[in-house]
Amino acid sequence: xxAIKKLAVIGxxxxxxxxxxxxxxxxxxxxxxxxxPKAGGDRNAIAKNAIARMLKTEPAPLMSPAAARxxxxxxxxxxxxxxxxxxxxxxxxxxxxxxxxxxxxxxxMVRKPGAAISSNTSTIPLAALVEGLxxxxxxxxxxTHFFNPPRYMRLLELVTGATTNRDLAERIASFCDxxxxxxxxxxxxxxxxxxxxxxxxxxxxGVLAALDxxxxxxxxxxxxxxxFGIPKTGIFxxxxxxxxxxxxxxxxxxxxxxxxxxxxxxxxxxxPLIRKMIAEGFTGRKGKGGFYxxxxxxxxxxxxxxxxxxxxxxxxxxxxxxxxxxxxxxxLLTRNDKFGAYARRVVAHxxxxxxxxxxxxxxxxxxxxxxMRLGYNWKLGPFELIDRIGMRETSAILAAESIEMPAFxxxxxxxxxxxxxxxxxxxxxxxxxxxxxxxRPAGVVLLEDIRRAAKPVIKNGSASLWDIGDGVACLxxxxxxxALDPGIVELIERSVAIVGxxxxxxxxxxxxxxxxxxxxxxxxAFAANIAAWGEIEKTLAAGQxxxxxxxxxxxxVIAAPAGMALGGGCEILLHADAIVAHAETYAGLVECxxxxxxxxxxxKEMLARLAASPxxxxxxxxxxxxxxxxxxxxxxSKSAQEAREMGxxxxxxxxxxxxxRLLASAKARALAMAADYRPPEPPVFALPGPSGRVALTxxxxxxxxxxxxxxxxxxxxxxxxxxxxxGDADPTIPLEEEAVLALERDAFMRLVRxxxxxxxxxxxxxxxxxxxx
Numbered sequence: 001x002x003a004i005k006k007l008a009v010i011g012x013x014x015x016x017x018x019x020x021x022x023x024x025x026x027x028x029x030x031x032x033x034x035x036x037p038k039a040g041g042d043r044n045a046i047a048k049n050a051i052a053r054m055l056k057t058e059p060a061p062l063m064s065p066a067a068a069r070x071x072x073x074x075x076x077x078x079x080x081x082x083x084x085x086x087x088x089x090x091x092x093x094x095x096x097x098x099x100x101x102x103x104x105x106x107x108x109m110v111r112k113p114g115a116a117i118s119s120n121t122s123t124i125p126l127a128a129l130v131e132g133l134x135x136x137x138x139x140x141x142x143x144t145h146f147f148n149p150p151r152y153m154r155l156l157e158l159v160t161g162a163t164t165n166r167d168l169a170e171r172i173a174s175f176c177d178x179x180x181x182x183x184x185x186x187x188x189x190x191x192x193x194x195x196x197x198x199x200x201x202x203x204x205x206g207v208l209a210a211l212d213x214x215x216x217x218x219x220x221x222x223x224x225x226x227x228f229g230i231p232k233t234g235i236f237x238x239x240x241x242x243x244x245x246x247x248x249x250x251x252x253x254x255x256x257x258x259x260x261x262x263x264x265x266x267x268x269x270x271x272p273l274i275r276k277m278i279a280e281g282f283t284g285r286k287g288k289g290g291f292y293x294x295x296x297x298x299x300x301x302x303x304x305x306x307x308x309x310x311x312x313x314x315x316x317x318x319x320x321x322x323x324x325x326x327x328x329x330x331x332l333l334t335r336n337d338k339f340g341a342y343a344r345r346v347v348a349h350x351x352x353x354x355x356x357x358x359x360x361x362x363x364x365x366x367x368x369x370x371x372m373r374l375g376y377n378w379k380l381g382p383f384e385l386i387d388r389i390g391m392r393e394t395s396a397i398l399a400a401e402s403i404e405m406p407a408f409x410x411x412x413x414x415x416x417x418x419x420x421x422x423x424x425x426x427x428x429x430x431x432x433x434x435x436x437x438x439x440r441p442a443g444v445v446l447l448e449d450i451r452r453a454a455k456p457v458i459k460n461g462s463a464s465l466w467d468i469g470d471g472v473a474c475l476x477x478x479x480x481x482x483a484l485d486p487g488i489v490e491l492i493e494r495s496v497a498i499v500g501x502x503x504x505x506x507x508x509x510x511x512x513x514x515x516x517x518x519x520x521x522x523x524x525a526f527a528a529n530i531a532a533w534g535e536i537e538k539t540l541a542a543g544q545x546x547x548x549x550x551x552x553x554x555x556x557v558i559a560a561p562a563g564m565a566l567g568g569g570c571e572i573l574l575h576a577d578a579i580v581a582h583a584e585t586y587a588g589l590v591e592c593x594x595x596x597x598x599x600x601x602x603x604k605e606m607l608a609r610l611a612a613s614p615x616x617x618x619x620x621x622x623x624x625x626x627x628x629x630x631x632x633x634x635x636x637s638k639s640a641q642e643a644r645e646m647g648x649x650x651x652x653x654x655x656x657x658x659x660x661r662l663l664a665s666a667k668a669r670a671l672a673m674a675a676d677y678r679p680p681e682p683p684v685f686a687l688p689g690p691s692g693r694v695a696l697t698x699x700x701x702x703x704x705x706x707x708x709x710x711x712x713x714x715x716x717x718x719x720x721x722x723x724x725x726x727g728d729a730d731p732t733i734p735l736e737e738e739a740v741l742a743l744e745r746d747a748f749m750r751l752v753r754x755x756x757x758x759x760x761x762x763x764x765x766x767x768x769x770x771x772x773x
Contacts, residue, residue, distance in 0.1 A: 181657030195375030229379030462487025518567025595757030687726030
């Protein structure tokens, strides 16, 4: 089978364009086709407009504007013959079987032998899609169901038919995994596959139960959110997000395809309120509003919610539900009020329906749980939730709702639940009544598995050092949001000493939502409030020392970030020998936003990176000016690719698309560097001195005159300018690394003593948002 080098997407709607964007994000050329518009002179206008919209959309479908150049727009009348160049053709047109099949016949006439064809259908079975088509077409056909938005949603449901070529299917699955960063969940060829089959049923039950039991939308979403590990959008907020107008189409498709005995039909009741909302344009976030809306009144934006009884909007109000109830689903499920009744009804029906899907929609429970975790962002899949609630409690809520205990649930009740640990190995209950190991895809290494089977080399309350095999150690942060505190700084220094004696290399990595959000501001605020300036200065010096220990360690240090790497977290990246970053890495030196400057060498390292960049002119000012703009505006990359464009990642650093392959890639890079590793030479800096400082402060004053910078922004900018210019440095005399670090410490300590900076820190801690003062 040939490698996949060029692809095509037919259908330039939101999903089709988003799939094309993710292909371009991965660095592959993609042809994006749609129909010729009825009006206008540009026959490629639909595809061109889709690309133009994506360059303006937030959150951005494209990881870099440069990726748009890999997408070639076209139309299905003039450009269909170009499909002959493509190795994989993805159909993402309207959910109409006749339209899809007519298109497939045209594709089959021009595609090259061995080219894969797949549909992004969310509801139509594969057997129906290939019915009546040539056997050679059916052998090359499969369903690849992406979730919206394709860049950010990791789930891809893969459906093959009885005659689908196995090698071709494996080639597509491997490409989606490694190149597009998707977790592949194999599905049976059943209506709605897995995630939408269960998710749509769950939403339908949730809406009907709220109407029947008299809950407000806020109450329903609070109950069906945090207690069960479901995003705070709950049910009504999620429907607003996906679009109310989509629901009737999906429901109708499932109703047509599912057998009469399926419980979905009982839940597929007409809701006059929703019908009225759709007719009047209240289709959710993309329309005039949905169950929630933001209404403008002058300059104010007022949050409103729909009253389900009257159909009128009113101010949104937080439901009064005790905090302990929202923390524990068992408490909620036993309450004798409308909240408990709502939870029992929705959860009982959803879990019972999930049990029906094995083996109808999937071979085992791991596929069902994975699909709901990744497709609907549930923290626990339905079978994991049953184990969390408990078998006895699950039996009780099923009985309370007069639902017969599914045979598979009864089987699990007699065993050890749906999941168990066996000799440190996670196992799941199969339909054969036996337990089977939960298997990772080949090449995937997770710290979660290592933690289960071993003890850390060293640890404290903030971090742990793990042996991940082959002479490589892994430093894991374990604080809330992986904020950097003295415990992490201490363990960095201890780890450098131990790795130097017992290992070949160090990887800095964790499996939290963020690599690190930076220094723990709460500790800084506490020290400042008691005027413990000496302690702050000690912490600053200790952090700089730890960063230098990483940089000049006698072994390679690889930083492997995913999610946010802000402030001090970004400074760790900058002091590593190499970065192996997940594609969704958001990095930046954001200290100016809280009235400070980078204090652990971040300014120095960005200067060294950009001064060495062949893209910038030589001389003392180009790199200084670019670093000043980046840090003073607290710019954060919106992807790892953008971090590369900013200079945080260097040319040789790697970007990994699949989050689960990040640790293995970082480990491989560490071993590759370990063989003949030598620490870097300390940098020297030619900085512009007082004249450069004047130029930078004048630029900041210009922003202030335009109303784009506040009074305290000027104070912070002046402190940053002092570092970047080298203070009173002579541009003809090289400045050593320690001198720049001393300037950082001095500027940081001056700023942290100012009232506006302390106000910014306090406001950020309280609200999570920056204060402009």
